Amino acid sequence: MTYYIHAKKFFLPNKTEVGGYLEVTDSGKFGQYFTENNKPNGEIVDYSNQMIAPGLVDTHIHGLVGNDVMDNDWNMINEMSEGLLQAGVTSWLPTTLTATREQLNDVCRTIGDNYQSATGAKIQGIYFEGPFFTEEHKGAQNPKYFTDPDVDAFNEWQESANGMIKKIAIAPERKGSAEFTKAVASDDVVVSLGHSSATFDQAKEVIEAGATMFTHAFNGMSGFSHRDPNMAGAAMTLNGIYDELVCDGHHVHPDAARAIIELKDSEHIALITDCMRAGLMPDGDYVLGELPVYVADGQVRLKDGDNLAGSVLQLKQAIKNVVDWNISTPEEAVRMGAQTPAVSCQIDDKCGMIKEGRDADFIVLDEDMILKETYLDGVSHYKA
Known part of the structure; x- marks a missing residue:
């Protein structure tokens, strides 16, 4: 049955509407938005003191609820999919390790073979x-598998994935990175730069070849200095990336x-979690890929070397953090957690926005940016 959401605010793609009504059709799609003075006839679902935002989009996540994408078990991946609703995430990109x-x-x-289920x-x-990374900035990636970019390997993976690889990260200083990028970057595949010791000019060359993104900015990359801006400087200053x-x-x-965020604006920052299998799980010992890690005090660290190794962050907390840190408005935070990730990975035709005709995947937030409820296709699937 078609119903109408009444709420304090609606975070729409180009404007935040105060008050009003949002239609959810009987087919589970978003319908029209009506202003406060134009109350529609029909069932009203009242969230008068709360805010309606698009479902969050986590475009970089390895694991959750004890499972990891690299376990290569569909039931485990689906458990991650269900667990993500607790984080306000309604769309995601399962993320591999080297x-x-x-x-x-x-x-x-x-x-x-299974994603649609x-x-x-x-x-x-x-x-x-x-796996096309540099050992110096390997992070929690296993360097024994690092190689130079290989178009044939990518094409093999893409065929097996039924065309579902939407993003691949590479180190721009590896041999053939620019040529690889020219070959694979397209309307369907984003090339991102990360886990790299590249200079500014090496990063810029691969950006000019078609890369459009930097992987977890500042982390796993050569750092900025006033004489050598390096990868971090490229991530901060190159336009439109x-x-x-x-x-x-x-x-x-x-x-x-x-x-x-101030340099790039909310339309070019995609909040991600880089979460591993310990997300939504207790502190303790875990494995990331083949590497032993431990979780304590909200951090994941390698047992050998003590480097950060992914996170246990939930995306609902990331959007709250940037507001609590007085960096962003709620509107900007929601954009960085939903619309920008979708646009950056060229999946914004399917998710990241409240728009007429789209699947009614949305979340309910209170005025403190705390997640209260998650909807898929207009149906409530998680309530805090």
Whole structure:
């Protein structure tokens, strides 16, 4: 049955509306928005003191609720999909780790064959984080699998994935990176730069070849200095490029987050979690890929070397953090958690916005940016 949401605010693509009514059709799609003075006839679902935002879009997430994408088990991936609703996420890109060509091919096949049967947050593609990286900034990626970019390998993975690879991260200083980018970057595939020791000019060359994004800005890349801007400087200053950003307070200092958000604006910052299997789980010992890690005090660290190794961040907390840190307005935070991630990965035709005719995937937030409810296709699936 068609119904109408009445709320304090609606975060629409180009404007935040105060008050009013949003139609959700009997087919689970968004309908029209009506102003406060134009109350429609029909069932009203009242959220008078709360705000309606598009479902969040996590475009970089490895694991959740004890599971990891690299476990290559569809039931586990679907459990992640369902768990993500607790984080306000209604669309996501399962994210791989560096592994053998065969392992990655198997994961592609599992997701490509099953993604349409996900019963939680919708799988809108796959994010390949590697294996074309640099050892100096390996992070929690296993360097024994690092190689130079290989178009044939990518095409094999993409075929197994039924075309579902939407983003791949590479280190621009590796041999053939610009040529690889020219070959694979398209309206369907985004090339991102990360886990890299590249100079500013090396990063710029691959951006000019077609890359459009930087992977978890500041983390896993050569740092900025006034004489050598390097990868971090490229992420901060190149025009029209998107930056992933992990805003858990551990990966990036809030004032560093403020600097890059102010430089790039909310239309070019995609909040991500980089969450691993310990998300929504207790502290303790876990494995990320093949590497042992431990979780304590909201951080994930490698047992060998103590480097940060992903996160246990939930995207609902990231959008709250940037507001609590007085960096962004609620509107900007929602944009960075939904619309910008979708646009940056070229999946904004399916998610990231409240728009007439789109699937009614949305969240309910209170005035403190705390998640209260998550809807898929107009049906409530999670209530806090």
